[in-house]
Amino acid sequence: MAFELVDLDRQGTRMKIIFVRHGEPDYRELEERSYIGFGIDLAPLSEMGRQQVQKLSKTPLLSSAEIIVSSAVTRALETASYVVCATGLPLRVEPLLHEWQVYKTGIENFETARRLFLENKGELLPNSPIQYETATEMKSRFLECMSKYREHQTVVVVAHRMLMRQFVPNEKIDFCQVIECELEI
Secondary structure (H helix, E strand, O other), rough: OOOOOOOOOOOOOOOEEEEEEEEEOOOOOHOOOOOHHHHHOOOOOOOHHHHHHHOOOOHHHHOOOOEEEOOOHHHHHHHHHHHHHOOOOEEEHHHHHOOOOOOOHHHHHHHHHHHHHHOOOOOOOHHHHHHHHOOOHHHHHHHHHHHHHHHOOEEEEEEEEEEEHHOOOOOOOOOOOEEEEEEOO
């Protein structure tokens, strides 16, 4: 594990988070070249994804933030770039806001891991056939990252569905969906 677990009892600053899920990606070029793992995360937005983000960028709520913090993954970063252009807010890129980690490559393994994650409420059972990042590890990674922004009261976070789901009750989070919440950071 490349990070330390944050003591969830030692948080203290309330922060309004405006979560934004990235736009629809286009994996075709990378799949044709058999990219896997983090390589697949180089995928840009699809044309539909760009249209989704252009519509998203007109959301007045986004301008209420002080800063935009984005995952370094291409689809999130491209989404954030449109929001930056529309709002004029400063952008910070955070590698710790990456997609949920499954430690075996391939779409079948990802879907199996996702099913196990949901069935086991974010826990990783000792006999799990696929290793993956737990809910606690994701929350800790997010809070560690966001602790750098405690001086801000309202932050737009452009990230990924599985990471967002650790903080909001929504089971389904659409591309470019905006979800507000308050967290102790």
